Amino acid sequence: MICNSIKEGVNCIFMKKKGCSFNGGRCYPIVDSCDGCDIAEEFPTGIYCKSCAEPANKWSTGTCNLATHVKKENGITKNKLNPLKASKRSMHA
Numbered sequence: 651m652i653c654n655s656i657k658e659g660v661n662c663i664f665m666k667k668k669g670c671s672f673n674g675g676r677c678y679p680i681v682d683s684c685d686g687c688d689i690a691e692e693f694p695t696g697i698y699c700k701s702c703a704e705p706a707n708k709w710s711t712g713t714c715n716l717a718t719h720v721k722k723e724n725g726i727t728k729n730k731l732n733p734l735k736a737s738k739r740s741m742h743a
Contacts, residue, residue, distance in 0.1 A: 653677075656695050664703060677703045684709075686719035 651665040656677050664672040679696045680687075689700050699705045701716050708714035 657691075657693050657698055657700075660700065662703075672703045678706065680705050681709055683714070684717070687714075687716075688718040689716055 651662065651667075653660050653662040653665050653670070655665075655670050655675075662670075662677075664670050664677075670676055677698050680690050680699055684690050684697075684699060684705050687699070689702075690697055691700050699716075702708055702714075705714070708716065713720050
């Protein structure tokens with residue numbers, strides 16, 4: 651349904667006929683870590699995340715998985731080489 655409380659005009663999964671069903675009956679503003687994110691949008695009541703109702707929870711365990719302003723590290727990890735297997739491979743080659 652369309653939000654009619656804090657993020658007016660935005661489609662929200664927490665909005666019900668009786669009002670906002672999210673914890674506390676409202677969305678929470680962005681935290682300092684969200685500054686610069688493309689998902690954050692300014693409304694008359696403040697700056698809120700368009701994808702998350704409580705951004706502080708996303709940052710509590712580390713980096714927010716929705717953050718567009720944070721660069722992720724290269725996913726390539728070096729595998730450990732077992733020295734015993736390496737020596738056996740060199741013997742056959």
